[in-house]
Amino acid sequence: xxxxxxxxxxxxxxxxxxxxxxxxxxxxxxxxxxxxxxxxxxxxxxxxxxxxxxxxxxxxxxxxxxxxxxxxxxxxxxxxxxxxxxxxxxxxxxxxxxxxxxxxxxxxxxxxxxxxxxxxxxxxxxxxxxxxxxxxxxxxxxxxxxxxxxxxxxxxxxxxxxxxxxxxxxxxxxxxxxxxxxxxxxxxxxxxxxxxxxxxxxxxxxxxxxxxxxxxxxxxxxxxxxxxxxxxxxxxxxxxxxxxxxxxxxxxxxxxxxxxxxxxxxxxxxxxxxxxxxxxxxxxxxxxxxxxxxxxxxxxxxxxxxxxxxxxxxxxxxxxxxxxxxxxxxxxxxxxxxxxxxxxxxxxxxxxxxxxxxxxxxxxx
Numbered sequence: 001x002x003x004x005x006x007x008x009x010x011x012x013x014x015x016x017x018x019x020x021x022x023x024x025x026x027x028x029x030x031x032x033x034x035x036x037x038x039x040x041x042x043x044x045x046x047x048x049x050x051x052x053x054x055x056x057x058x059x060x061x062x063x064x065x066x067x068x069x070x071x072x073x074x075x076x077x078x079x080x081x082x083x084x085x086x087x088x089x090x091x092x093x094x095x096x097x098x099x100x101x102x103x104x105x106x107x108x109x110x111x112x113x114x115x116x117x118x119x120x121x122x123x124x125x126x127x128x129x130x131x132x133x134x135x136x137x138x139x140x141x142x143x144x145x146x147x148x149x150x151x152x153x154x155x156x157x158x159x160x161x162x163x164x165x166x167x168x169x170x171x172x173x174x175x176x177x178x179x180x181x182x183x184x185x186x187x188x189x190x191x192x193x194x195x196x197x198x199x200x201x202x203x204x205x206x207x208x209x210x211x212x213x214x215x216x217x218x219x220x221x222x223x224x225x226x227x228x229x230x231x232x233x234x235x236x237x238x239x240x241x242x243x244x245x246x247x248x249x250x251x252x253x254x255x256x257x258x259x260x261x262x263x264x265x266x267x268x269x270x271x272x273x274x275x276x277x278x279x280x281x282x283x284x285x286x287x288x289x290x291x292x293x294x295x296x297x298x299x300x301x302x303x304x305x306x307x308x309x310x311x312x313x314x315x316x317x318x319x320x321x322x323x324x325x326x327x328x329x330x331x332x333x334x335x336x337x338x339x340x341x342x343x344x345x346x347x348x349x350x351x352x353x354x355x356x357x358x359x360x361x362x363x364x365x
Contacts, residue, residue, distance in 0.1 A: 014101035036153040036195015086225035089291020092201040109145035113160040136185035153193030176219035253307035288329035298322035320359035
């Protein structure tokens, strides 16, 4: 793929974004590869957690507990599907995409779960013009991502599974149990090729929306992805992803410095936990999600502001605008919560926080 063509795409899938890394790993991978896998389990782990391969730097895609990644990879070696559960912004989708890219080289077989997702989108539907013209046939079938993954022995991704209605979720039970899809109109069944599996993600904030049945949960090995436990880990994640996203969008601003990232992460961690980092003061939390992903979006948005309407270097006013948008989601409740945090916590933090405090206060009035 030419460089010009790459630049015309808003977002590349992981298998194309990291194609050089995957090719390097494939060329040097001497370990046994499971059926349908392009890399061995150890090479998949290196792709996800980072390392060096013959002078080529493999960037870490998931910064966190390495054991969780090992467990996820090991699950996909068995007949169990994989479920990644966590708070919004804990990199569930990012881990799912990169796992699939490393294992099959195609992360694009995706079902995005919504209230409108139907059973046909999980199994198959029909091209009705062809169906009327010539009756049921292989050519008239519109194959779902799961159907295509079963045919080719690859991995399908099911994002936000708990957003789907319970009866739609349960269409997965027979697929995961029998590894088949029945096509009664053609009088046959599709049997999954070796290598087929499903990686699903579910948001803990969606519990109670459409709770998964016990029968469906039993078909998955469930791994809970935690929010970053240490501030240093979260700062590293935010810096890395802001750098990658801003390069992709060619934002005309310098990257935020260490101090700016640390301030944003500190504010988010305190609002998320309900306590200042030193544990001395309780903090009220806003109604919305204050996740690592929100911190990344805030700083890339601040870069866009600085590049288009500022000096090209992120200012306290740019960060304040981002914080206002990220934290004040419910106008009445959140504005008060944010004001209390500014007056009770940020105002008392001394000279290094003063300019940000004034910028936030002005924005919140």
